[in-house]
Amino acid sequence: MLFSGSMVALVTPFKAGKIDESALRRLVDFHIQEGTAALVPTGTTGESATLDHSEHERVIAICVEQSARRIKVLAGTGSNSTHEAIRLTKSAMAIGVDGALVITPYYNRPTQEGLFRHYEALAMAVDIPMVIYNVPVRTGVNITPQTIERLSSIAAFVGVKEACGxxxxxIELFSRVGSKMGIYSGDDLLTYPVMALGGAGVISVSANLVPRKMADLVELCLAGEWEKARLVHESLVPLHMALGLETNPIPIKTAMGLSGILSNEMRLPLVPMSDGNTQSLSKVLDAMGLLKKESK
Known part of the structure; x- marks a missing residue:
């Protein structure tokens, strides 16, 4: 399978409002060292909605340059405009990514036929492996297992990031396309059950903070070591829950700041985490030994 394992939904580091390129390069090396299977930049967690096109392309280019083929890069290239999604995907292909993660068109809420034609048009326009991304809570539209089954006949579509919750x-998705495409958990909390159903991996927010543990979890599942995997899963549940206290990526960037990995700077309209939720998050990080000393 082209993509498998723990893949990180990579944050975009900022410094004084600009992309912090040196910090981004450090993150790439960090994930390579910690066993992450693929970088997934310029997605929701990467604040793609606030990146202009040149910044979007620059983030992808840095990931490709710095990784130097040591880790796969699956770049977020979706849009609610089919024309723009094609342009972004062509750009990522030219930069040299291994594949594209393409979210369902958001806000304009296409029908299932519209979704099918959107992805079909992408496949006709670009020559790159693509993973379909379903996250109805963000987009306002749910791509059904039936529509994904229709798309599974198109060779370009190699997987689905499923975050329907x-x-x-x-389960229906697995019954329809599990033998044809990789199915990846788009929700950290559901990684273990999705893997038990036959999943190929996860595209993970938590992996920004605990890449080795997420890699261990998925690798144990893939090896059939279910009891060991369950123990890792259970140890991570409090973190997954805490990272859902506010809108992603507010909690993960806050956690990375508290852990000393990265500045917690975000772009408006995202704002710093509330004091009460920051305290709750800090308690979880402290219990896991993830707080930097001066944060305690």
Whole structure:
């Protein structure tokens, strides 16, 4: 399978409002050292909605340059405009990514036929492996297992990042396309059950902070070491829950700041985490030994 394992939904570091390129390069090396299977930049966690096109391309280019083929790069290139999604995906392909993560068109809420034609048009326009990304809570539209089954006949679509949050839909998705495409958890909390159903990995927010543990979890699942994997899963549940206290990526950037990995700077309209939720998050990080000393 082209993509498998723990893949990080990579944050975009900022400094004084600009992309912090040196910090981004350090993150790339950090994930290579910690066993992450692929970088997934310029997605929701990477604040892609606030990046202009030149910044979007620059983040992808840095990941490709710094990784130097030591780790795969699956770049977020989706849009609610099919024309723009094609342009972004062509750009990422020219930069040299291994694949593209393409979110369902958001806000304009296309029908299932519109979704099919959107992805079909992408496949006709670009020559790169693509992973479909379903996250209805963000986009306002749910791509159904039936529509994904239609798309599975197109060779370009090698996988699905499923973040619908409904296990019944995920089970149906496996029954329809599990033998044809990689299915990846788009929700850290559901990684273990998705892997038990036959998942190929996770595109993880938590991996920004605990890449080795997320890599261990997925690798144990892939090896059939279910009891060991369950123990790792259980140890990570409090973190996954805490990282959902506010809108992603506010909690993960806050956690990375508290852990000393990265500045917690975000772009408006995202704002710093509330004091109460920061305290709750800090308690979880402290219990896991992740707080930097001066934060205690």
């Amino acid at each position: 409904q296990m019944s839909q995920i």
